[in-house]
Amino acid sequence: MLATLFATLPLRPINVARRLGRFYRAMSATSRSGDLLINDPKYAWLKSLGIQEQNPGVFDGDSWHGSGPVVESRSPANGRPIALVQEGSVAELENTILKSLEAWKAWREVPAPKRGEVVRQVGHALREKCNPLGKLVSLEMGKIVAEGVGEIQEYIDICDYAVGLSRMLGGRVMPSERPGHVLMEQWNPLGLVGVITAFNFPAAVFGWNHAIGMVCGNCTIWKGAPTTPLTSIAISKIVASVLVANNLPPAICTTVCGGAEVGEAMTRSKKINLLSFTGSTKVGQKVGVVVQERFGKSLLELGGNNAIIVNEDADLDMVVRAVLFACVGTAGQRCTTTRRLMLHEKVYSKVLERLEKAYKQIKIGDPLEDGVLCGPLHTEAALKGFEDAVAAIKTQGGTIVCGGKRIDRPGYFVEPTIVTGLAHTAEIVLKETFAPIVYIFKFKNLDDAIQWNNEVDQGLSSSLFTNSVDNVFKWLGPGGSDCGIVNINIPTSGAEIGGAFGGEKATGGGREAGSDSWKQYMRRSTCTINYSKSLPLAQGIKFE
Numbered sequence: 001m002l003a004t005l006f007a008t009l010p011l012r013p014i015n016v017a018r019r020l021g022r023f024y025r026a027m028s029a030t031s032r033s034g035d036l037l038i039n040d041p042k043y044a045w046l047k048s049l050g051i052q053e054q055n056p057g058v059f060d061g062d063s064w065h066g067s068g069p070v071v072e073s074r075s076p077a078n079g080r081p082i083a084l085v086q087e088g089s090v091a092e093l094e095n096t097i098l099k100s101l102e103a104w105k106a107w108r109e110v111p112a113p114k115r116g117e118v119v120r121q122v123g124h125a126l127r128e129k130c131n132p133l134g135k136l137v138s139l140e141m142g143k144i145v146a147e148g149v150g151e152i153q154e155y156i157d158i159c160d161y162a163v164g165l166s167r168m169l170g171g172r173v174m175p176s177e178r179p180g181h182v183l184m185e186q187w188n189p190l191g192l193v194g195v196i197t198a199f200n201f202p203a204a205v206f207g208w209n210h211a212i213g214m215v216c217g218n219c220t221i222w223k224g225a226p227t228t229p230l231t232s233i234a235i236s237k238i239v240a241s242v243l244v245a246n247n248l249p250p251a252i253c254t255t256v257c258g259g260a261e262v263g264e265a266m267t268r269s270k271k272i273n274l275l276s277f278t279g280s281t282k283v284g285q286k287v288g289v290v291v292q293e294r295f296g297k298s299l300l301e302l303g304g305n306n307a308i309i310v311n312e313d314a315d316l317d318m319v320v321r322a323v324l325f326a327c328v329g330t331a332g333q334r335c336t337t338t339r340r341l342m343l344h345e346k347v348y349s350k351v352l353e354r355l356e357k358a359y360k361q362i363k364i365g366d367p368l369e370d371g372v373l374c375g376p377l378h379t380e381a382a383l384k385g386f387e388d389a390v391a392a393i394k395t396q397g398g399t400i401v402c403g404g405k406r407i408d409r410p411g412y413f414v415e416p417t418i419v420t421g422l423a424h425t426a427e428i429v430l431k432e433t434f435a436p437i438v439y440i441f442k443f444k445n446l447d448d449a450i451q452w453n454n455e456v457d458q459g460l461s462s463s464l465f466t467n468s469v470d471n472v473f474k475w476l477g478p479g480g481s482d483c484g485i486v487n488i489n490i491p492t493s494g495a496e497i498g499g500a501f502g503g504e505k506a507t508g509g510g511r512e513a514g515s516d517s518w519k520q521y522m523r524r525s526t527c528t529i530n531y532s533k534s535l536p537l538a539q540g541i542k543f544e
Contacts, residue, residue: 031262037075037082043139045132047127057229057258058088059236060105061251066077067092074228075293076142076376077366078410083450084105085229090265096254099194099270100219103249104450108189108217110248115215116166121242122211123159126152126235132235133203135368139345140228142201142412144367155207155235156276158497158513162211165518169216175415180532189217191271194266196287198278199378200333200434202228205301208274208501208512209521210253216521218274221254223345223349225309227379229257254373258403270294274521276305277301278335281432281458281506284431288508298506298522301501303432304460306483306492307340309449309475312347318489320354323438324466325534326491328362328374328416328496332436333382336485336493337462340424341440344448352401352420359402359416377435379411384385386435389428393437398422402435424452432458446471454482461495463487 034054038042056066068087075082082493088096107115133147141148171185193213197205204223204283224232234313243250266272267290276299284302291298308326310319326338342377343351366377377383383406390404403417416436422429425456429439453462460482465488466472472488474480481518484503485495495501500515503509513518537543 010390014536023223025345029336036084037080037139042308043082043110046083046230048132049129049295050237051136051230051234052430054084055230055233057085057233057256058092058096059233059250059255060092060101061240061249061254065092066257071226073227073231075413076378077139077368082140083230084175085233085257087226087229087258088262089258090261091259093256093262094235094269095250095292096221096256097192097269099251100221100254101271103251104189104219107219107252108191110217111170112166112215115217118246118248119159119166119211119214120163121246122214122239123156123163125238125242126156126159129234129238130156133231136234137203137228137231138367138375141199142335142367142378143200144375146373147330147365148175149438151201154204154497155211158204158207158211161497161514163217165212166215167521168516170512171175171524175424176528177399177538178530178536180534181536182531184333184527184529186525186527187519188525190521190523191218192272192274193218193220193521194269194272194275195220195222196263196266196275196277196279197222197224197429199225200330201278202231205278205503206235207233208497209299211369212513212518213521214252216518219252219254219271221266223256223258223262226257230464232257233458237418239307243287245289268294270296273297274299276512278511281508283357284508285506297520298417299510299512301335301510301512302503302506304335304456304492304503304509305430305432305456305458306338306465307342307462308338308445308452308465308492309342309446309453310344310347310351310444311449311464311468311471312467313471314344314347315489316347316351316354316466319465320350320358322359322463322491323351323355324362326463326493327438328359328436329493331374331377331414332416333378333434334493336495337436338492340422340429340452340456342436342443342452343440344449345442345444345478352418353361354438356402356418359418359510362416364407364413364415374416374436375413375478377414380412380519382434383412383414385433387436389431389435389437390417390432392428393419393422396422396428398426398428398439401440406459425455430456446474450475450480457506458503459483459505460507461485461492463486463490465489483507
């Protein structure tokens with residue numbers, strides 16, 4: 001019967017195939033709907049964020065739709081599907097880009113303080129949904145709910161910061177060597193900012209780029225991680241509602257959920273003026289090369305193999321609390337997670353003993369439950385990475401002081417792990433493993449520890465615990481840490497939005513959030529204005 005029907009329709013075979021594919025995907029999705037967490041009364045709050053059983057994954061400013069594969073967003077805490085998302089295609093991405101560029105023609109003419117007012121309203125709308133959004137981040141990503149809510153608060157904070165920035169954007173006026181002339185800088189928006197974010201911070205990193213990019217006069221197109229699409233959809237709906245309420249083109253902020261092919265198309269598109277990419281060093285290196293080949297601008301936030309150094313004069317009570325959060329928070333899946341701990345030989349045994357005791361008291365479990373400090377790893381692949389790392393530790397001569405095992409329960413849970421006995425140059429130590437594993441080393445003098453800190457490929461975050469002013473300024477100086485984040489007496493993670501966030505070397509060199517990071521979202525012109533009746537040349541050149 002279907003064959004007879006299709007034979008009478010004036011459709012090309014490829015369209016028939018596409019429509020059949022959508023039909024069968026829809027039928028399959030319907031059969032799975034009873035298993036979705038969104039239909040469990042325990043998770044009824046998801047619907048307050050506009051999440052449905054089946055969610056189109058493309059917002060082009062005019063409508064929500066999607067023609068790509070239907071994927072499940074799964075909770076890493078129990079392995080169950082939360083809801084379904086139909087991803088976008090490359091063709092839908094390209095169409096969305098065109099609509100964003102059309103919206104930019106209107107947005108770029110809005111005065112920066114007025115743009116700041118719109119961003120203020122975005123922050124307010126997020127604040128009203130902070131708790132359910134934070135719970136969604138926790139459910140979909142796996143971090144504990146306190147961290148999930150904190151991540152949304154970080155987005156709100158950067159909106160507040162961007163509002164103030166919107167009245168402070170400005171270039172310099174420099175003295176001209178020629179009489180009757182003014183030498184100045186003019187900053188203008190780039191156009192379209194593409195933002196590709198990672199699973200571990202599915203909301204905040206987009207917020208950094210979105211809020212600052214908006215007040216600078218840019219439009220954004222966002223591709224979140226394929227495993228956290230519901231967070232992207234929920235946030236995009238909130239942002240779109242604010243734009244509509246202000247009679248602005250919703251295509252100022254667009255979203256395309258999708259896989260690697262969508263990300264690659266964004267990387268290659270000459271219509272995207274700046275591409276902000278957060279992810280692994282391996283992929284980020286390829287992204288940077290492709291964007292440079294088309295003479296585009298890239299902002300790379302990549303891996304980190306971060307270290308804490310504990311000198312003999314450190315406050316050990318502070319050390320243990322800081323190390324615990326930095327190593328175990330987000331189940332070791334922050335780019336700023338502490339992966340290497342260097343202890344002075346005089347405090348080595350004390351710190352190790354206290355840390356081992358603290359690790360045994362960590363409550364591991366459902367990240368939405370009160371009192372839990374460590375949730376699951378994000379995926380089955382992350383779990384395998386943990387198990388492979390443990391095997392390599394044993395092969396290379398390391399000692400597992402505590403942890404090192406998968407926890408036998410639904411979801412992707414592992415024991416936070418402390419490792420000793422490896423050389424600071426061991427292959428597994430120099431490799432970033434996205435899991436709660438920390439390698440501990442003993443040092444005799446601070447200069448050696450600083451050298452060890454700097455010997456890895458990445459250069460994101462670092463911290464020194466000391467009460468010596470001499471050591472503080474050695475650590476901060478040219479012979480100290482080579483990282484983009486250099487801390488004293490606080491852990492490597494938990495950066496504030498007021499400073500520029502990013503790192504050196506294989507971390508990519510990008511800077512987001514505060515300080516003068518806004519300059520990456522704008523183009524600078526040097527302008528010379530002659531208000532005299534003469535035409536002198538620079539450097540005293542005579543051409544007559």
